[in-house]
Structure formats: structure tokens, C-alpha cells
Amino acid sequence: MRKRIIPVRNFSKYSDFSVAAERLKNHPRHRDYLDQVPQSQLEKLHIILRDHMQGLSLEDSLASFRLDPEEDLNKLDDEELARKKGQMDTLFERNRKRTDDPDFVYDLEVEFDKPNQEKCSWDDESDDEF
């Protein structure tokens, strides 16, 4: 086990989290270590850091990432949306099949049979538009 400390430089509470994350990821001295770390995770760390600099508690900061499946994300601004997307990316990365996976198939087709399909509870009859 080795520990490596990567300093965050030139970052203030007014800085752009995504620019900062990208700069860190492409930093000549650190990029080899950060290659496998998703951009969204680095963005998240920067957002938490900036929230802290702006006086937000860690708890409140983390709560802003939490996903509420009922929430209409169309109403969010770019940064709020980035927080939610970052959270979703965690699951995406976990389930992701990459080209270097031995069982990767580019043109993966799966048939889903429909014999005993349940009616979806999302289709309630009260909805005229549907």
C-alpha cells in the first residue's frame, strides 16, 4: 500500500469545478495515476471542496448529490445537474463493459420475451395523455 498526495492548486470558492477536475486529470505528473479515475468523481471531489470553502457543511454538501427519483432534473441548472449526474455515473461505471473486457461484444443484442409481462404501474389509466 502506498500513499500519494496530489495537491489541488489554484482552486478557490469561485473556481469552475469541471475545469479544475480536467486540469488535474491531465496534469503531467498525476495523469498516470488518475487515468482510471472517472472525470465525474474528480468533479465531485472539487465540488465538495468548494462547498466547504463556501461554508457549507459536509453533510449538506453530500446531500446535494443524493438522487430523488421523483425530482424533475429538467429544472436544474448545469451545476446542480452535474451533481446528480456524478452520482449516476458511479453506477454506470460499475456496470460498464469496456472494450478491453474479454467478453465485450460491440453489437450486443438481447431479446426480452414478453409472455407474462406485468402491466407497468407507471401506466395508470388516469393519464389522458398516455
Place this chain on the structure above:
Amino acid sequence: MADDVGSIPELDQKKYDADEQVKIICLGDSAVGKSKLMERFLMDEFRPQQLSTYALTLYKHTATIGNKSVAVDFWDTAGQERFQSMHPSYYHKAHACIMVFDIQRKITYKNLANWYKELREYRPEIPCCVVANKIDADLKATQRSFSFAKKQQLPFYFVSAADGTNVVKMFREMIKRAVDYKQNPSDFMDEVMEELENFDLEKKEADEDGLKAESPEVA
């Protein structure tokens, strides 16, 4: 005229009139995975061109249909409400539409009705499909029947941008349908527009022949 509707100065939408060019738009709420689907389909070809002012990301792809090569432009749009005024230019001259929702968020499914209604106001006849994304997160979702697509008689796909399930199949079929539509448009407006363009040409030729038009208000 029509081009005011589709006016994005950086983009010449006239090119979509050429035979070997099609435009396919991706619609759906924020964070349903539209860009992730594009990325999975295009792989090494994935070179997004961002027009942030218009909340638009363009992807270029070359497809082979039969023995002909077709240039496909994918218009990946933002779901955020503040970009609603841009929607007319998304729809302008589109040849097919991919509508995406997230099987983990009911609201994104419910909103399909709004996206579809708006699409049909601008493009009443272009081929369209419904895509249920993120099935990797909950495979049981594939046991459910989502009736929206059936009611609107649209093809329906269960896909996962993460593990790749049915992504390539869906895109290939939609490209094929876009090309078919373009060769044989059933949209009344398309035919009218085509007529009008011919009409303009004829008029110009007449003018050049010295037969000045009797409509002095045309400056």
C-alpha cells in the same frame, strides 16, 4: 422563412437536403443517458462537437446502407427547460427521432408524452422510437410493459449504455429508417417545402429572362 425556424448560425441545415445526409435527433429528459448512448454506439468515432449556447452536442457518423455510404448527424439535445426556445431548430429537417427515458425514474417516462407532442407539432411523420435506458440497473424492468410506445405505435427498445445491450441494433435500425424516410417522405410539409423551392427557382429564371415580376413589394 423555414430557415428562420432552424436558424443556428454555426450550422448550415441546408446540407440535410442532400441525398447522402441525414439528421437524427435524440430527445428526452436531463440525465436519461442520451450522450452515453451516443458514446457507446460511436466508440472510437466519438468526437462530440459542443455548441453550448444552444445546449446542443453534434456527433458525426458514417453509415453504410447497402453499398452506399451515408453521413449521419446526430443532434443530442439538452433536456433542461431553459433551452426550450431552441427546440424548433432541433426538429428542423430531422429525418428520425430517438426518444429516451430512464427506467429508474418515472418522471422521465411520463415526460415522453410532452416530448412526443412537441416533436409531432414540427415533424408529424418522421420515424421515431422509444428507448428504455439503464436496464443494467434493474433487469426486472424488462418484464414490465411500458404502454406509451405501443399506444403511439412506435418501436420500443430495452437498452443499456453501460453494458451495451441493444444499443447498436437500435441505432442501426433508426439510421435505416431515417434514410428510408428521406427517400420517401410522407410528411406533407416536406413536400410543400420542396415545391416552394422549385417555385423560387422557376421564378428566378423568369426574372433573368427579363420578365420582371409584377409584384413590386418584393424587394
